Amino acid sequence: DAGVIQSPRHEVTEMGQEVTLRCKPISGHDYLFWYRQTMMRGLELLIYFNNNVPIDDSGMPEDRFSAKMPNASFSTLKIQPSEPRDSAVYFCASNGASTDTQYFGPGTRLTVL
Amino acid sequence: RKEVEQDPGPFNVPEGATVAFNCTYSNSASQSFFWYRQDCRKEPKLLMSVYSSGNEDGRFTAQLNRASQYISLLIRDSKLSDSATYLCVVSAGKSTFGDGTTLTVKP
Numbered sequence: 001d002a003g004v005i006q007s008p009r010h011e012v013t014e015m016g017q018e019v020t021l022r023c024k025p026i027s028g029h030d031y032l033f034w035y036r037q038t039m040m041r042g043l044e045l046l047i048y049f050n051n052n053v054p055i056d057d058s059g060m061p062e063d064r065f066s067a068k069m070p071n072a073s074f075s076t077l078k079i080q081p082s083e084p085r086d087s088a089v090y091f092c093a094s095n096g097a098s099t100d101t102q103y104f105g106p107g108t109r110l111t112v113l
Numbered sequence: 114r115k116e117v118e119q120d121p122g123p124f125n126v127p128e129g130a131t132v133a134f135n136c137t138y139s140n141s142a143s144q145s146f147f148w149y150r151q152d153c154r155k156e157p158k159l160l161m162s163v164y165s166s167g168n169e170d171g172r173f174t175a176q177l178n179r180a181s182q183y184i185s186l187l188i189r190d191s192k193l194s195d196s197a198t199y200l201c202v203v204s205a206g207k208s209t210f211g212d213g214t215t216l217t218v219k220p
Contacts, residue, residue, distance in 0.1 A: 033208075042212040043157070043200070056207060091156055100145040100204040104156035 002026070004105035006092050012111045018080040021108045023092030024073055033102060034067055034077050035091040043091075049075065082112045116140060117203050119211040127219055130191045134214050136201030137183045145204040146177055148186050150197045151213065157200055160186075191218045 005024040013019055025032045033048040047057040052069045060067070064083070069075040079086055089109050093102040119136045126132050146163035161168065163175040163184050174187040184201055196218045201211035 043210045045207070045209075048207070100208060101147065101159055101162070102208060104158065107156050 004092055004094055004103055006090075006105035006108050008108060009106060010109045010111075012113065013082055014113050015083055016081045017112075018078065019082045019086075019110060019112075021077040021079075021090050021092075021110070023075045023077070023105060025075070025092070025094030026096075026103055027073065028096060029094035029103075030097040031095045031102075032069060032075050033093040033095075034075070035093065035104075036088045037091060037107075038088045046077070079110075082110075084112045086110065087112050114139060115212075116209045117201055117211040119199075119201050120214045122214040122216070124214065124216045125219060126191055126216070128191055128193060130218075131187065131189045132191060132216060133188075134186045134199055134201075134216075135183055136185070136203075136211055137181075138201075138203040138209075139182070140203065140205045140209075141182065143182075143203045143205045145208075146175075146184050147202040147204075147208075148173075148175055148184075149200040149202055149210070151200060152197050157210075160199070188216075191216075193218050193220065 007022045034046040037043045046059045047067045049069045067077045089107045091104050091107045093104045095102045117138050148160040149157040150160045151157040161170050163177045167176045172189045176185045198213040198215045200213045203209050
């Protein structure tokens, strides 16, 4: 079975540009999570969805960040406009309804210059 | 105070050593507990779940103390390949990750 898939794996962009990160959860999983990881702040939960519906977006840092899940097999995290302090590794994770065990994708390493 | 707090580390131990990590949590309503392992520049991966009765998987033993609200991970006979960051995870519906403890096992 394929695990969680994220794209791109690496993104380098300039300040002010729009960035879109993509995630395909494990088939059949009802929950999808977006995390951001930095050395300074560790792993932070940004937002999570249940059955494609956003449940908790209290971790989204600013209005520049938005996330969507148009269907059960796809989600996006968008940053517009991007800033250098957004540089981090962004992970997507998913889990099934009967467990709290989350499976992480390989992450997108974002660098904003 | 953070919801989940871990030993700050780093832990540097020789091969064959026994090492223990502790983690405390503040939400008494927490129901699920895990240890994840994260290798450098990789994603976190589940190492083991933690049960009230304690559980063991080879050289790894996890314990949960609900009364004191802490979780522990014991690694016996450390291997070089155990070098990683170990993340404590506590869930009360929503999972909260600790900041991790870095372990380096040296020859």
